[in-house]
Every structure is written in structure tokens, then in C-alpha cells.
Amino acid sequence: MVKQSKNYDLEILNHIEENPDTTQADLAIQLGVAVGSVNWYLKRLINKGYIKVTQMQRRRLRYLLTPKGLAEKAHLTTSFMQASLHWYRETRGTSKELLAKVKQAGYDTVCIEGDGDLADIIHLTCLEAHVKVKPEVDQVYPVFRVEGFKTVLEWPEGTAINKTKKQIGR
Numbered sequence: 001m002v003k004q005s006k007n008y009d010l011e012i013l014n015h016i017e018e019n020p021d022t023t024q025a026d027l028a029i030q031l032g033v034a035v036g037s038v039n040w041y042l043k044r045l046i047n048k049g050y051i052k053v054t055q056m057q058r059r060r061l062r063y064l065l066t067p068k069g070l071a072e073k074a075h076l077t078t079s080f081m082q083a084s085l086h087w088y089r090e091t092r093g094t095s096k097e098l099l100a101k102v103k104q105a106g107y108d109t110v111c112i113e114g115d116g117d118l119a120d121i122i123h124l125t126c127l128e129a130h131v132k133v134k135p136e137v138d139q140v141y142p143v144f145r146v147e148g149f150k151t152v153l154e155w156p157e158g159t160a161i162n163k164t165k166k167q168i169g170r
Contacts, residue, residue: 007080008031008033008041009041009045009050009072009076010073010076010077010080011030011031012027012031012038012041012042012045013045013050013051013065013069013072013073013076014073015027015030016051016063016064016065017065017070017073020062020063020064021056021060021062022063023061024038024039024042027042042063045069048068048072049066049068049069050065050066050068050069050072050073051063051064051065051066051069052064052065052066088121091118091121091122092121092125095121095122095125095126096125096129098144098153099125099126099129099131100129102131102142102153103129103131105142105155107131107141107142108130108131108132109131109132109133109134109141110126110131110132110133110134110141110142110143110144111133111134111136111137111138111141111142111143111144112126112133112143112144112146113137113143113144113145113146114144114145114146114147114151115146116146116148118146118148118149118150118151119144119146119151122144122146122151139156139157140156141156142154142155142156
């Protein structure tokens with residue numbers, strides 16, 4: 001999944017606030033991008049007035065957040081939290097709907113294949129719905145297959161359930 005520019009902005013602003021003596025190479029490692037990309041992002045944030053740069057030594061720079069940068073960081077953090085909560089609520093709602101169908105079909109056990117936040121949310125929803133989760137995939141039970149930010153519920157072979165796969169997540 002490609003990160004949006006706003007996500008990089010937030011990560012850069014957070015990192016600089018915590019580590020004003022950071023280098024572009026450090027930021028590149030933190031973000032998982034090339035140093036040239038970090039340079040471009042920093043120049044953009046500097047031009048917007050979010051970051052101030054001072055020269056410490058001959059080839060050493062110090063990055064500081066401006067008041068405008070702190071305000072933008074707060075705004076981006078709020079936006080990120082709202083988007084995360086929206087995604088969480090949507091995922092929980094879809095998981096509850098699917099688990100209701102699982103129970104209606106007579107199953108009290110499912111399998112979850114994959115890991116990460118999405119798998120954790122599905123697992124918690126199963127516990128709340130009193131649906132057991134087998135630790136390993138068993139094809140006689142419905143399987144939630146988690147791949148990154150999407151999940152598909154697959155029914156066991158021969159089940160009289162609609163064979164349509166239902167996707168959860170982004």
C-alpha cells in the first residue's frame with residue numbers, strides 16, 4: 001500500500017519534534033524511502049512554514065517545528081485518529097454482520113488465516129460473539145483470510161451458503 005503524502009508529513013513532523021538533530025538519512029530509514037524523497041518532503045514542509053532549519057556545523061543541520069508546524073502536526077494527528085476510528089468501526093460492523101451469518105449457518109467456530117490489526121479486530125469480534133477461533137486453518141469451518149488491509153470470508157466446500165466472498169477492510 002502506498003502511503004499518502006499526509007502520512008509522510010505526520011511521520012516527519014513527529015520524528016523531527018522528537019529528534020531535532022536527525023539527518024535526512026535517518027528520516028529515510030524511518031520512512032522506508034530514498035533520501036531524495038525525504039529531501040523533497042522536507043523542502044515542501046519548509047516552504048509551507050512547518051519546519052525551520054538551522055545550520056549547526058559545517059554539514060550538520062537542525063530541524064525545528066514552527067508553531068505552524070505544531071498546529072499542522074496536531075491537525076494531521078486528529079485526521080489520522082478519525083480515519084483510524086472510522087476504519088475500526090467499519091471493520092467491526094462488517095465482522096459482526098459476517099459472524100451473524102456464520103452463526104445462522106450453524107457454525108460456532110471459525111478460522112482466521114493471517115495476522116495484523118485486521119485479524120486482531122476479527123478475533124476480538126469473534127470472542128464478543130461467542131464464536132470460537134481455531135488456532136490453525138481447518139477447511140470444515142468458515143475461514144477469514146486476512147491479507148494486509150482486506151479480509152475475505154470463505155465458506156467450507158459443500159456449504160449451502162451463498163459462495164460470494166465478502167471482503168472486510170479497505
